[in-house]
Amino acid sequence: MADTPAKGAASARPLSPHLQIYRPAITMIMSIMHRVTGAALYFGTLILVVWLAAAASSPAAFDTMQWLLGTIVGQLVLFGYTWALFNHMLGGIRHFIWDTGAMLEKATTTRLAWLTLVGSLGLTFLVWVVGYIVWL
Amino acid sequence: MNMRTPLSRVRGLGSAGEGTGHFWLQRLTGIANLLLTIGFVSFVLASLGASHEQFTAQFSNPFTTALLILFITSGVVHMRLGMQVIIEDYVHEEGAKLACLIANTFFCVAVALVGVLSVIQLAVGG
Numbered sequence: 001m002a003d004t005p006a007k008g009a010a011s012a013r014p015l016s017p018h019l020q021i022y023r024p025a026i027t028m029i030m031s032i033m034h035r036v037t038g039a040a041l042y043f044g045t046l047i048l049v050v051w052l053a054a055a056a057s058s059p060a061a062f063d064t065m066q067w068l069l070g071t072i073v074g075q076l077v078l079f080g081y082t083w084a085l086f087n088h089m090l091g092g093i094r095h096f097i098w099d100t101g102a103m104l105e106k107a108t109t110t111r112l113a114w115l116t117l118v119g120s121l122g123l124t125f126l127v128w129v130v131g132y133i134v135w136l
Numbered sequence: 137m138n139m140r141t142p143l144s145r146v147r148g149l150g151s152a153g154e155g156t157g158h159f160w161l162q163r164l165t166g167i168a169n170l171l172l173t174i175g176f177v178s179f180v181l182a183s184l185g186a187s188h189e190q191f192t193a194q195f196s197n198p199f200t201t202a203l204l205i206l207f208i209t210s211g212v213v214h215m216r217l218g219m220q221v222i223i224e225d226y227v228h229e230e231g232a233k234l235a236c237l238i239a240n241t242f243f244c245v246a247v248a249l250v251g252v253l254s255v256i257q258l259a260v261g262g
């Protein structure tokens with residue numbers, strides 16, 4: 001503690017490395033994705049509520065929302081929402097496992113990260129195939 | 137050296153005075169979301185391309201109504217806690233942080249209220 005430089009003074013010690021120093025690892029990317037998808041879902045809930053409010057207010061408002069969500073842009077947003085939901089859901093299951101203290105070994109976390117990514121893409125694909133069958 | 141008073145150690149609530157409350161509620165609502173997501177996705181799939189009449193008819197089933205109310209309330213509590221952590225991680229200026237935390241709560245309460253009231257209205261057919 002004695003030779004800690006004063007605030008603002010240049011330090012001769014190496015600074016702790018930050019995000020951009022590390023080569024991206026899948027564990028780190030999926031950790032970031034859990035936060036990004038959580039934030040995306042935060043605004044996704046708004047879409048759900050607007051959809052329900054439109055249905056509650058009038059048939060015309062609901063038809064407008066159904067049309068809007070069916071456009072290419074609407075479908076892209078919903079596709080992103082679906083993937084964010086499954087990615088975050090599987091990421092959440094990972095957190096629950098880790099909360100018990102299990103599966104924290106380096107090789108295991110790497111495998112879990114890949115599973116989260118592949119699993120979320122698989123579930124998204126599955127739901128959209130079912131969705132198009134229902135819709136068309 | 138332990139700077140904590142014996143009383144604070146016995147209470148075990150930490151510096152924010154909330155103990156593990158935030159952590160636990162985030163997990164609890166996370167588990168609820170996990171279960172409710174299955175029902176929610178099914179509901180959306182059943183509603184694709186639905187007319188207003190077909191859509192509102194689904195609310196004659198009380199389980200559908202309950203599912204949506206639970207998903208909205210659990211989801212909103214969960215997302216408010218989650219966004220709070222994100223704000224605390226990135227917004228360090230005290231005034232801006234407070235403003236963001238207040239806006240977060242206001243947004244979540246408004247989303248929950250509009251969502252739940254809409255579902256109730258659809259259920260009672262008003």
Ligand code: HEM
Nearest residue numbers: 035038039041042089092095166169170173215218219221
């Ligand atoms: C589908 C089931 C879900 C599960 C299992 C789940 C699980 C979790 C868990 C365990 C965390 C804490 C992560 C941590 O401590 O670092 C978390 C964070 C979060 N969740 Fe969820 N969640 C789910 C759905 C949702 C939904 C629907 C939303 C939004 C409406 C949401 C928004 C968030 C946000 C904003 C965070 C904070 C992210 C962060 O701190 O990096 N989650 N979730």
